[in-house]
Amino acid sequence: MSRLTIYADSTPDAPLVRTEDPERIAQELSSIGVRFERWSSAVTPSPDDDEATILAAYRPYLNALMGETGAGTADVIRLRPDTPNLPALRQKFLSEHTHTEDEVRFFVHGSGNFILHVDDRVYDAHCTQGDLISVPTGIKHWFDAGETPFVTALRVFTDTTGWVAHYTGDPIADHFPAA
Secondary structure, eight states: OOEEEEEETTOTTSOSEEEOOHHHHHHHHHTTTOEEEEOOOSSOOOTTSOHHHHHHHTHHHHHHHHHHHTOOEEEEEEEOTTOTTHHHHHHHHHSOEEOSSOEEEEEEEEEEEEEEEETTEEEEEEEETTEEEEEOTTOEEEEEOOSSOOEEEEEEESSTTOOOOEEOOOGGGGGSOOO
């Protein structure tokens, strides 16, 4: 189930807000410019389906989203316990960073946490199957799918070179619970 937990950035052990209501999650995230919505499809692809099959299942949503945002490409990313170099890859995502374009993810299977650091608040968005999250350009954040991840997600890019992080050097992610 999707969940949003909001903290003051100085008190990681004392949540200010915790909700599993998708409308409230969308409302809270919208207040900081983050898009959150739920998608459904008449066809639910298997976690083992190829990229083309998974993209086709969500094509109507992707076409609308990409037309709306001007995005140039979409692909599928999978994180599994047997993903090569998983510890190094996870560490790359766990460090607070920004991007020069919106980071858009749709969770086809599994779950993960997008943790956003805006002003003096930390927003921990636990995203699950059916969730779309779009983190705007420049918002400090990190991501964690846990030590034994099981995630299949669509990624949408404007810059067709793909995922490029700009690390802040702030150790704040070390002070908040991991997935």
